[in-house]
Amino acid sequence: MTASTIRRTTAKSRIAAVCAVAVAGTLLLTACGDQTDDAATKTGDGATAENSAPLFDKLPEKYQKSGVIKVGTNAEYAPMESVENGKIVGVDPDIAAALGEKLGVRFEFTSGSFDGLITALNTGRHDIAMSSITDNKQRQEGLDDSGKKLGKGVDFVDYFLAGTAVYTKKGNPEGIKSIEDLCGKGAAVQRGTTYEEALEKQSKACTDGGEKAVDIQSFENDTEAQTRVKSGGAVAGVNDYPVAVDLARKAGGGNDFEVVGEQVDAGPFGIAVNKDNTELRDVLKEAVDAIIADGSYQKVLDKWGAGTGAIPKAVINGGK
Known part of the structure; x- marks a missing residue:
């Protein structure tokens, strides 16, 4: 979290x-x-x-x-x-x-x-x-x-x-492999968190590299962020690694989300x-x-x- x-x-x-x-x-x-x-x-x-x-x-x-x-x-x-x-x-x-x-x-x-x-x-x-x-x-x-x-x-x-983890809809329709793949794409996150900061950092890296910024969609609670990903309004969500893993395992009986890539910035x-x-x-x-x-x-x-x-x-x- x-x-x-x-x-x-x-x-x-x-x-x-x-x-x-x-x-x-x-x-x-x-x-x-x-x-x-x-x-x-x-x-x-x-x-x-x-x-x-x-x-x-x-x-x-x-x-x-x-x-x-x-x-x-x-x-x-x-x-x-x-x-x-x-x-x-x-x-x-x-x-x-x-x-x-x-x-x-x-x-x-x-x-x-x-x-x-x-x-x-x-x-x-x-x-x-x-x-x-x-x-x-x-x-x-x-x-x-x-x-x-x-x-x-x-x-x-x-x-x-x-650490921080990226999760997507089950099946990963946009082929996201890591947070670096979110340049120019929508990513949902809970407002004011360190993983929102991770997205802001990645967005700057995107623009510094000549790509479009991440469309960071921030919500007051993580449930709203999850709903945004599930509905397709964002291609991915970012969360604590153990939370993302638990979400992928349980939400919709394990049929709603999946975690992509490895956790980063563990602390x-x-x-x-x-x-x-x-x-x-x-x-x-x-x-x-x-x-x-x-x-x-x-x-x-x-x-x-x-x-x-x-x-x-x-x-x-x-x-x-």
Whole structure:
């Protein structure tokens, strides 16, 4: 989700608000008050008075008391995060649940528009953002595309590796082999993402080489971009590699789309944390390393067909 101050930064949520409440180990859905256009779920075990989780004592006191880490996401990017039967599921929620076992708290996911994730994080609405967010210097430093300072930026705990992929209608009627073949053609993408930036970069390469620019068709959410490709209004779409692969495998029973070429510009996905919240950042890194070490991390990735994105260890601010 393949992200603009994040890999996926601009998408108005189309999901109704729901919450998941853990009762006797079972997730039950209930109404979520005034969280219009949001979806929420909770994962992991809540904190107890005598918490035996190995990393619980390293958590900031705030989370020890509440037993909850609030997570902002945009649940439109299967297999990383999406909504099924009113519940947020995918790689990120399952990784969060595994982290919760190490930390002794539950992770409460709330889905909303992607362009608001960093703001919500830095204003305290969310404790972290976990949503296929590519870690790079621009986001670390809070810069816009022109290098203008927008805010203080965020820190990242890197936990996954993914690149950009091109997908087409099934059968690839225009014979697209890579992003370089999109000169003078229409390409659909979610607005404000790093893969929109990839198209802009390619478009400049096209014109610099004497060819026509890419007709970049940007949409507020990826579902609209997919619809554009399916209808033939764009010859291809661009997305995160694991998302594109999952889309090709599942959409229309595997009959709607196909991925062409190899992923390019692979970079780390990171858990975004407020720069002032260094204690939480550091213990999250320890927790990621712990689930890598005990094998639960790889099991999550393999479950969702995302095993190729595994990393050997967590890194803080490893993006370039």
